[in-house]
Amino acid sequence: MxxxxxxxxxxxxxxxxxxxxxxxxxxxxxxxxxxxxxxxxxxxxxxxxxxxxxxxxxxxxxxxxxxxxxxxxxxxxxxxxxxxxxxxxxxxxxxxxxxxxxxxxxxxxxxxxxxxxxxxxxxxxxxxxxxxxxxxxxxxxxxxxxxxxxxxxxxxxxxxxxxxxxxxxxxxxxxxxxxxxxxxxxxxxxxxxxxxxxxxxxxxxxxxxxxxxxxxxxxxxxxxxxxxxxxxxxxxxxxxxxxxxxxxxxxxxxxxxxxxxxxxxxxxxxTPQHIYRHEWELTQYMMEGLQEVRDLRLLGPALGKARTGIVAFVSEKFDASEIAFRLDREYGIAVRAGYHCTPLAHMASGTEHTGAVRASVGISTSHDEIEIMRKAIKEIHS
CATH class of the missing domain: 3.40.640.10 (Type I PLP-dependent aspartate aminotransferase-like (Major domain))
Incomplete structure (x- = not known):
């Protein structure tokens, strides 16, 4: 592979x-x-x-x-x-x-x-x-x-x-x-x-x-x-x-x-405490980079707040499925796009008509991989 x-x-x-x-x-x-x-x-x-x-x-x-x-x-x-x-x-x-x-x-x-x-x-x-x-x-x-x-x-x-x-x-x-x-x-x-x-x-x-x-x-x-x-x-x-x-x-x-x-x-x-800290730090780094992209809106708790290892976002320029497709085919990045089996949460976040791109990290995710993700989203929106 x-x-x-x-x-x-x-x-x-x-x-x-x-x-x-x-x-x-x-x-x-x-x-x-x-x-x-x-x-x-x-x-x-x-x-x-x-x-x-x-x-x-x-x-x-x-x-x-x-x-x-x-x-x-x-x-x-x-x-x-x-x-x-x-x-x-x-x-x-x-x-x-x-x-x-x-x-x-x-x-x-x-x-x-x-x-x-x-x-x-x-x-x-x-x-x-x-x-x-x-x-x-x-x-x-x-x-x-x-x-x-x-x-x-x-x-x-x-x-x-x-x-x-x-x-x-x-x-x-x-x-x-x-x-x-x-x-x-x-x-x-x-x-x-x-x-x-x-x-x-x-x-x-x-x-x-x-x-x-x-x-x-x-x-x-x-x-x-x-x-x-x-x-x-x-x-x-x-x-x-x-x-x-x-x-x-x-x-x-x-x-x-x-x-x-x-x-x-x-x-x-x-320990879950170590795993959470690792994932939280990576999500914060990802959010810092994605916030620099003018056409993106990040979902969920703001930078610095508690959250699990999920960063979802919507783009004003591209459909969520198009972004996920390009990330996979052009950059080798696996994310998920769509409604994530939670329409109520999309209603709460105002994305019930668009869906969202969801990037989620784990204990095996590295800082370098998040850097690749940040650069890829910036290039797609350039």
Whole structure:
């Protein structure tokens, strides 16, 4: 493959640490049997891989019992399990204007099919959330508050500690979409009063695609999203009651979860604080350069403010898709253009008719790569 400046980490991080490849290769050689379905040595090794992954994730997120972490194929599956398994007819939900379609579409589906009620709390143009608006949205039947920890378009970060305290005080359930924050921002589910945490394996946790998970508080019982074989309580007609089997029907992606565990171990080694600082400094350098281009408007928090590793922008001269195409073909730079599965956030930022170009950095991104990006945008607009 030709050399590439990879600035699409908000979609999938790349390259993966060598340890991820090694763990997946080892699992393919030694642990490809079905975990929980047999007592022979390969099945036992496969079970150990899954438990080891849960244990490592529990260490990262401050979870006491690793079995309260359900392994899924991605954040979307985790969010669907949380939302559809939690809500009943007549329930009220508070969400925000920076939610991804993986939150909005399940909610809108349940509005049609179960008669739930949903309020999307506004954010300002930078994607910042006023806690008073959340407080004012609560009703007597509010069951769930769901919020994206960080916008996948704007890079803004919500005040999770304060939202957790408020939600607990109101007696509602807090579901957090950590698609853009897991591995980059500190998350401790008990200290932050997070009842459910949905996260991807393939982004900030540095694992392979096809992996993710959902932490479920021991105080919450969700209706399973899938029903089928688990290897436990096989004589029962109903889905098992024991965790995590209750929520993990079918043969799991053991090889992928082995890679995920290795990725999370690297995150723990580097620490989310170090990763965040690295990414924040690179976004600031990118923004400094892009602000010099007269025809560009940067989205999200202003220079110097907290944000995750995302810099999105719109151009007065070129369509977002044209810029992304030229960056790829002429400069070997990978970014994403379009609506990023978050139309509400585009409405908040005033880009619902144009979309945006999104460049996103990761722990592997270098200062030199950002310099290439800065120069390329200036040349395109010259």
């Amino acid at each position: 030709d050399p590439i400046v990879y600035l699409d980490h908000a979609a999938t991080s790349w390259p993966k640490p060598p340890e991820v490849f090694e763990a997946m290769k080892r699992a393919m050689e030694e642990a490809v049997a079905n975990p929980g379905r047999g007592s022979h040595r390969m099945a036992v090794k496969a079970s150990r891989v899954l438990y080891g992954t849960r244990k490592t994730l529990a260490n990262l997120f401050g979870v006491k019992n690793p079995n309260n972490i359900v392994l899924t194929s991605n954040t979307t599956e985790a969010l669907n399990l949380a939302i559809k398994g939690c809500l009943r007819e007549g329930d009220h939900v508070i969400a925000t204007m920076i939610e991804h379609n993986s939150v909005r579409r399940p909610l809108e589906y349940l509005k049609r099919t179960r008669g739930i009620q949903v309020d999307y709390v506004p954010v300002d143009e930078e994607g910042q959330l006023d806690l008073k608006r959340i407080d004012g949205a609560f009703r007597s039947n509010t069951r769930l508050v769901v919020c994206s920890h960080s916008s996948n378009l704007l890079g803004s970060i919500i005040p999770l500690d304060e939202i957790g305290e408020l939600t607990k005080k109101k007696g509602a359930i807090l579901l957090v979409d950590a698609a853009q924050s897991a591995g980059m921002l500190d998350i401790h589910v008990e200290k932050m009063h997070v009842d459910m945490l949905a996260f991807p394996g393939h982004k900030g946790l540095l694992g392979p695609q096809g992996t993710g998970g959902l932490y479920i508080s021991p105080d919450i019982d969700l209706e399973p999203l899938l029903h089928g074989g688990t290897g436990s309580q096989s004589e029962a007609i109903e889905q098992p009651t024991v965790r995590p089997d209750r929520y993990e029907a079918g043969t799991p992606n053991t090889v992928g979860y082995a890679g995920l565990q290795a990725g999370v171990q690297k995150v723990l080694e580097w």
